[in-house]
Amino acid sequence: MDIFSVGGAVRDELLGLPVKDRDHVVVGSTPEEMVALGYRPVGKDFPVFLHPQTHEEYALARTERKTGKGYKGFQVHASPDVTLEEDLARRDLTINAIAQDQAGKLIDPYHGVADIEAKQLRHVSAAFSEDPVRILRAARFAARFTEFTVANETMLLMRRMVNEGEVDALVPERVWQELAKGLMESRPSRMFDVLRECGALQRIFPELDRLFGVPQTAKYHPEIDTGIHIMMVIDYAASQGFSLPVRFAALTHDLGKGTTPAEILPRHIGHEERGMDLLKDVVKRLRVPNDCKELAQVVARFHGKVHQVNEMRPDTVLRFLLETDAIRQPQRFRDFLAACEADARGRTNFEQQDLPHFQCLLEVLNVVMQVDAGAIAAAQKNPADIKDAVFDARVDAIKQNFDFASKTIKT
Incomplete structure (x- = not known):
């Protein structure tokens, strides 16, 4: 049998990038021979094995034949007579079809x-x-390799696939998997640019697609177009190395602007509430994991309110922290502020905007969390008084440690 290194490892070496995982194709072998040599079978749909020492993947050379719609409608043929060229022919992009x-x-x-x-x-x-998964993969590679462009003939083919309904056969889990990977690339906006250009975004994420062309007030959004703003926001989040939940929240925080009544544009009164309703549909349809879903919901609802902290009284600041569940989930609140930072700086000419009130909120949260709620509760004779007593103690702590004249923490 002959063994070849294939796919991403070969591609990344040629690009001068570090190789994370190395995959191999085995030509001229059988499953029985691989097992006899100590390889451990792990493939469900086709013969894939783990090397007994390195644990790298070794797949028998195979061909595929389309038998139905979607990405699962394939019949796989793996045998010793399948050549390396035949195996490489079934791969998605030429840069991934090089062997060594x-x-x-x-x-x-x-x-x-x-x-x-x-x-x-x-x-x-x-x-x-x-x-159809290959459309998503091509878009994701555009987000990773930011200097690469999709070839014209490939874009035409992708458009035809969309028009023929192939994208509609994608299962939610696979769509989310590829979108999540793309969001974690260095410039995620390019993924959505490609999906828009071929028409796939309208099919898999219409709530996002409809934001393009929707105007915003130029004073606060010099880029004007809501879709462009969202792309700037997720690219900023990527530039800061923010987590997937933060990036997904950044992507979905303004969905409600796509349903703003035309007569009130470019203002977007009530877009937070409309966005929450749309987000519920999105996370359910795409089966978004809970950590991403819950943060996105908080950001969609409160991303506008966070900028009003300088106008809040101590009790109002505390209610805001309670509404965002900051006291029970301080790390999620930090993630909330990270998404809001991306929103604030993902605007033309606002990329370096100073956001002192964000740090101020974190310091206020720290003050509030120092209050011993358990001791206060134990001191109450009437259990019905506990909630108000704890609230009042927290407000007092904010007053004692926060200078509302200068909006700064007292030192």
């Missing part, structure tokens, strides 16, 4: 090296159209 033998020689039947040099994301063959 054990002597270091490149095998590049589909000109992936040339596309790396030309910075092109190009499909290997017409078989690309058989798997």
